[in-house]
Amino acid sequence: MSNERKLVTVTVDGVQVQVPETFTILAAGNKAGVHIPTLCYLKDVSDIGSCRVCSVEVEGASALQPACKTRVTDGMVVHTDTELVKQYRKLMLQLVLADHGLDSTNYCFSCAKNGACELQALCRELDVTESAFAPSTPAKREPVLEDNPFLAYDPNLCIRCQRCVGACNNRAHNHTLTTGKRGLRTSILAPFGPDWKSTECESCGNCAAACPTGAITEKRRREYRSWEVTRTRTTCPHCAVGCQMDLVAKDGRIVDVEPAWGPSNRGMLCVKGRSGSFDFVHAEDRLTTPLIKNAETGEFEPASWDEALDLVASKFAQIRDENGGDALAAFACSRSTNEDVYMLMKMARTVFKTNNVDNCARV
Ligand code: SF4
Numbered sequence: 001m002s003n004e005r006k007l008v009t010v011t012v013d014g015v016q017v018q019v020p021e022t023f024t025i026l027a028a029g030n031k032a033g034v035h036i037p038t039l040c041y042l043k044d045v046s047d048i049g050s051c052r053v054c055s056v057e058v059e060g061a062s063a064l065q066p067a068c069k070t071r072v073t074d075g076m077v078v079h080t081d082t083e084l085v086k087q088y089r090k091l092m093l094q095l096v097l098a099d100h101g102l103d104s105t106n107y108c109f110s111c112a113k114n115g116a117c118e119l120q121a122l123c124r125e126l127d128v129t130e131s132a133f134a135p136s137t138p139a140k141r142e143p144v145l146e147d148n149p150f151l152a153y154d155p156n157l158c159i160r161c162q163r164c165v166g167a168c169n170n171r172a173h174n175h176t177l178t179t180g181k182r183g184l185r186t187s188i189l190a191p192f193g194p195d196w197k198s199t200e201c202e203s204c205g206n207c208a209a210a211c212p213t214g215a216i217t218e219k220r221r222r223e224y225r226s227w228e229v230t231r232t233r234t235t236c237p238h239c240a241v242g243c244q245m246d247l248v249a250k251d252g253r254i255v256d257v258e259p260a261w262g263p264s265n266r267g268m269l270c271v272k273g274r275s276g277s278f279d280f281v282h283a284e285d286r287l288t289t290p291l292i293k294n295a296e297t298g299e300f301e302p303a304s305w306d307e308a309l310d311l312v313a314s315k316f317a318q319i320r321d322e323n324g325g326d327a328l329a330a331f332a333c334s335r336s337t338n339e340d341v342y343m344l345m346k347m348a349r350t351v352f353k354t355n356n357v358d359n360c361a362r363v
C-alpha cells in the first residue's frame, strides 16, 4: 500500500478524522471542519511556513507546531483554539504587521487591495489592531515599480511570504520571480521596473492573484473596491484551453477578471485571459451591426443581419459554382461549442461540397 493511501487517525479540537499520513495538520483540520488561519500558505503554491500564523498545540510536543508544515501521525491530538495558540498567533501577526509597515504613506484606505487584503482580514479575525514591534521597513519609502502595463509592485507593502514566487515558479512555471537583497532587507525582485521588457515575465498576473497584500497588484484594482462589484462566472473567450474566470463588474461595466477553479486552469490565467478579455466589450469602435461595403463609394455601411447573411451565402455559392467546392474551406474557432463546430463541418461537406475542414484548437 502506498503512503498516500495509508490512513492515520487524528483528533482536531475533539473531532476525530482519518486522513492519509501524508496530510499536514492543516489538511486534517480542513477535513475535520476546523478553521486554522493561514497567511504565507497557499495550497499548491507555497508552504514555506514562515508566518507561523497557523500554529497549533499538539499534545506531547514541546512547542507549538505550524499546521501547514507539520505532518500528521497516528493518534495525534491537536488543539487549535487554546489561549496559548491565540496569543502566539497574535504575536506572529504583529511581527508580520511590523514587516508590512503602516504609516501615513502606507495606509489601508489608499491601498488597491483594501477590502480584499488577506492581512487586513486576518488582523480583523485575530483582533490585531497595531504592532508592538518597531517597523522593519526602511524609513524611506522604496519606489513603486509600475512600468509593466498591467502590474505594479510596492515593496513597502511586501510581507515576504513568497506566495508570488511560488505562483510564478510552481504554477506558472515561469521562474521570473526571486528573492534578493534590497539594502539590509531581503525582498522580492519583481520584474515590473524600467527593464521589465527584458525579463521573461509574461505579465500573466498569477503572482498578483497569489499576493495576500497590496504589494503585487493588478493596476486596474485601483479602479474599484471589492464591495462595489458583482462577479459572473464565464469561460475565457480566447483559446481552446477554456479557462474558467469571473468577470468583475462595477456599475454595469466590466472592470476586472478573476481566475476561477476550472478543470483546465485550476485558478490560473494567462495574460490574454486576465488582461485581454474584456476591454473590447466597452470599446467605442466596437462593431455592433453588420457592415456591407458599398461597391460605389468603397465605404462600409450598416446592414441588417438578413442582408449580410444573404450576401455572404450568395458569394460562397458563387465561388462553389464557378470553381468547385475545393475552392472553399471551413476553419472553425477553438472557442466555439462542439455543436457549432459540428454544424460548420456539416455545412462545408454538404453545402460547400468540400472536405476542407479544420479547427484552430488542433494547432
Ligand atoms: S506576471 Fe506571471 S511571469 Fe511575470 S512575475 Fe508574475 S507570475 Fe511570473
Ligand code: SF4
Residues within 6 Å of the ligand: 157, 158, 159, 160, 161, 162, 163, 164, 165, 188, 210, 211, 212, 213, 215, 216
Ligand atoms: S509580493 Fe505579495 S506574495 Fe510576494 S512576498 Fe510580498 S506580500 Fe508575499
Ligand code: SF4
Residues within 6 Å of the ligand: 236, 237, 238, 239, 240, 241, 242, 243, 265, 268, 269, 270, 271, 272, 273, 274
Ligand atoms: S486564459 Fe489563456 S490559456 Fe486560458 S483559455 Fe484564456 S487564452 Fe487560453
